[in-house]
Amino acid sequence: MTSFTFDVQGMSCGHCKSAVESALKEAGATAVDVDLEAGRVAVTYDADKYDLNKMRDAIEDAGYDVA
């Protein structure tokens, strides 16, 4: 399992949080931890099956900017 923390811009409410969570889970993340206040998203995923770009794309597809 690999963990990575993204800086994500534009999340400000509970809806945003759950949208990012479900997008990442759909992309194969096993655990997602969103810190709204800090704009940080910690993702845990299986690096053998998925890669970081896929995680990033999932966040961006959901409409947020990854810094």
Add this chain to the structure above:
Amino acid sequence: MSEQKVTLQVTGMTCAACSARIEKVVSKMDGVETANVNLTMARATVTFDENKLQAGDIIQRIVRLGFGASELAEEGTDNASEKLWRRQVALFIFSAVLSLPFLIGMFEMFGATLLPDFLMNPWVMLAMATPVQFVAGYSFYVGGYKALRNKSANMDVLVALGTSAAYFYSLWLILRGEEHVYFETSMIIITLILLGKIFEQLAKTRTSDAIKKLMHMQAKTARVVRGGVELEVKIEEVVLGDVVVVRPGEKIPVDGSVLDGQSSIDESMLTGESIPIDKKPGDPVYGATLNKNGALSFRAEKVGQDTALAQIIRVVEEAQGSKAPIQRMSDVISGIFVPIVVGIAVLTFVVWYFLVDGGLQDALTIALMNATAVLVIACPCALGLATPTSIMVGTGKGAENGILFKGGEHLENLQKVSVILLDKTGTITKGQPTVTDVVLLSDQFHSEQDLLLLAASAEKRSEHPLATAIVKAGASLGEVQDPEEFEAITGRGVRAVAQGRKLLIGTRRLMQEAGIDYAAATEGLARLESDGKTVMILSVDGQVSGLLAVADTVKESSQAAIAELKGMGLKVVMITGDNHKTAQAIAAQVGVDEVLAEVLPEEKADAVKRYKSAGQRVAMVGDGINDAPALAMADVGIAVGTGADVAIEAADVTLMGAELEGVARAVRLSKATIRNIRQNLFWALAYNVVGIPIAAAGLLSPWVAGAAMAFSSVSVVINALRLKRVNIDA
């Protein structure tokens, strides 16, 4: 390409980030021309190329983002929020009708027999309580489950827990063949909390009035001239460059600049300034303002989302949805509150069951009832409302008064400020030089007016700001004729022939170089210059005839506004690039505490920094363009706009009116809002803090606890609405 426009109803948006996200994602779709999402109206307007995609694709994309979307059949009818509202009301009525007999039944405790016996049959009660518990109370289970899954706990958890306790305990009693059950407790709690939500919703729709008011201010149609014909078109159809005609008493449809005609325009809806502004060709006009007495035609320069009004609406929308730092406090409280309450409830149960009534027959009942009362009274439901409702009312009230807060945090920060830095030019002063003195030095002229009119003719073709001031002053006296000859001498002045006379207007150097003796002017020059004015010598036919002094004059209201700010205990500092003499002259007129003169534009931010590092909280007030770095550096940057380029981007707070009084009003509004939030937090928690020990002691029946909770939400919203009536003028 065939362009198609669709309006969608979007559900599930809770903040400005949601609407911005949809807007961004949809506009990126291949074939989409423009996408506009309005949070308040819960609508998305999209124009797209029909050959490339269909409305259904857009809906799908929005749904994939986690929102609901559907095509809006007819403008303004039956939107989703209304449906939701109707559902809420229906659920309440459903729940109330089923619970009513038992509410009446409670009076039987006082000896009266009001209900037919069959209703008291436990199985009948079960039949009535079950739909209330799981249909009307469904949302509490869903909300509670969602919260727990996110590892947090909210009021839904408490309500679901409390009412389920009463319901399932009663069910267990029935199955054991007992006669006395407690279904009425859970039913009445659910009904009362639903009622509380309805009250809350009613009050909330009133808090967001400001935006609706702003939107309704817009004109619906515009009269434009195309191909020499005047036609009435919808406001959305006005395009850049259109010539728009407005009659007296009509609203200006879009932003632009006047081509022809004169009128005065009431701009109070944008600036809060109640005095109508005179407009003549070349002056800017803004959409939604009211044309008072003359007919005007103007060229449309900003339409749709670019107009000042649209910008204001956007800023207010975002500010209303934003969080103030004080909100964090209520988030923290509610985060730790619920677990503590569950703990207290368990403790209550244990104490009552094992210690107080140990061994008694209905010990379980009493213990369970008291624990339920604790769970219900403890709902921090009002806590979640306390801050956002006040921020919403506060920013809305600001917008109505021409004060735009960009976010809740600025509304909170402004009241903490201890030093206010005021940029001089354009903020304290009018920012335009005006003729202040005309001195006659020879008997060639009958009056100062004649001298001024002649000087105005000479300067008529010059572009220099000093010349503009003289021409303007001349025009107020009579007709300014064109000069016969004109030559501008850079850095020195002008040489002209007007009305048959040879004129020189300018500096000492200009006179020296022309060989004119200006000894007669020396004394006047020194006196006027020591007042911080720019003085020009005027010679007519080779002889010194007079002096013209020009200065940037103080706005009428500046002195009073600065006195007000000082009266609030703030230190007021003037900051300017002018020389010390000029700065002191203005400072003495308006009465600031400190003056920083000869400050270069790029040094203004450093000045802000110095005050900050001295431990002060600084607000910087400027006209937004050259002061941008200082505005950004300050704790709160306040842009004084003239309604013109709404320098919204640079500042935290934008004052639509040009007068300094707006600063004092903004500070007052900020103070009133924060006070209101504190009161709300008190009301939100007071019920809980007082109620929990009473409930734990067994003195509060669960349904009274439910009523108290419903009432705490209502009192918070009502208190926030009081903010609407706060007087911020003095």
